[in-house]
Amino acid sequence: MAERPPVKPTRDPRVTLDDLVEVLLNKGAVLHLDLIISVADIPLIGVSLRAAIAGMETMLEHGMMRQWDEHTRAWVEGSAAREGLDLREGERHVAQMHGGHLLEEGVYTAWRPGTVFLTDRRLVVLRRDPREIMWQSDLSAIREVRPETERSAGGAPRTRVRLTLDGGTTALLSAADPRALCDLLDRALPGVLGGELLPGAAQQVLAEGHLWYQEPRREGPLWRGGTGKLTPGGLVWKSPLDARPALALPADDLLGVRQTSGHSPGGDGTVLELRTHSLGEVRLAATDTAHWYEKLRELTDRGDEPADAAGATALPAPAR
Known part of the structure; x- marks a missing residue:
């Protein structure tokens, strides 16, 4: 039998920490390591390592942990009882997180902070002190769940959870991890999760997939890997390390797009420069740059932006 060549480490400059975390959460990794440490050809220390690293869903799917x-889960159910949520007979606690409920009474609206509890029967927003159930609904009464992105007074994007209930009534909740809450509700009520609500048109998906975002930082810009989603309503980008999207740009915030030469983790030497009202210039990179450029151009093209010689869309002049 031919001897196998030794395994050599490789380095891909396009891979970021966010990419590694995404692979570990979605697929996992298995490590097998046998190591002997010798001094003067005398073996002194032996290391035998067998480890599996993956997200909890993957672990449970393969019968581990x-x-x-x-x-x-039993400890968390006890914690829910200590927090003041009285579970009904046979009711099982699923998850809890900091959050709140938007109280709407006529012209008066106000966010009421508390803790969001999800059980296998109910969704509850509970205030600890003084103890009060501020809002609740049986899961059987929930007809649709949608993440809804809005901008706070300071301009930062915030994702809320919009619920449509029996009779057409709606409720708006906040949560520490709104995406996780939406996913949990989708598992409990298959088919209830709708597309993200952004100012603009219906949520047909124009482009979706891995996308790098050059995040501005005080010590210098940093490329971060994550998932981008482009709809007629706008562009949303989120890293697997973040609880909320770092980018949530409505369609009317996008002014134009062009391709420029430059170093990027996409590997093709091309960077997408997206001009926006709120953030100025946003730099993106992808392995399928042409596809993202085409779809972004379709969304941002107002019919009066001429193309330059390189085929990039010329950005519209800033308003005076």
């Missing part, structure tokens, strides 16, 4: 998961 189930006992730990059951014990943790």
Whole structure:
């Protein structure tokens, strides 16, 4: 049998920490390591390592850490009782996180902070002190769940959870991790999750996939890997390390796009420069740059932006 060549480490400059975390959460990795440390050809220390690293869903899917998961869920259910949520007979706690409920009474509206509890029967927003259930609904009464992105008074994007209930009534909740809450509700009520609400048109997906965003930082810009989603309503980008999207740009905030030469983790030496009202210039990179450029151009082209010789869309002149 031919001897296998030794395994050599490789380095891909396009891979970021966000990419690694995404792979670990979605697929996982198995490590097998046998190591002997010798001094003067005398073996002194032996290391035998067998490890599996993956997201909890992947672990449970392959039958690992189930006992730990059951014990943790039991502890959390006890914690829910200590927080003041009285579970009904046979009701099981699923998750909880900081959040709130938007109270709407006539012209008066106000956010009421508390803790969002999800059980296998109800969705509840509870205030601890003084103890009060500020809002609740049976899961059977929920007809649609939609993440809804809005801008706060300071201009930062905030994602809320819009619920449509029996009779057409709606409720708006905040949550520490709104995406996770939407996913949990989608698992409990398959088909209830709708597309993201952004100012603009219906949510047909124009482009979706891996996208790098050059995030401005005090010590210098940093490329970060994540998932981008482009709809007629706008562009949303989120890293797997973030609880909220770092970019949530409505369509009317986008002015134009062009391709320029430059170093990027996409590997093709091309960077997408997106001009926006609120953030100025936003730099993006992708492995399929041409596809993203075409779709962004379709969305931002107002019919009066001439193309330059390189085929890039000329950015419209800033308003005077």
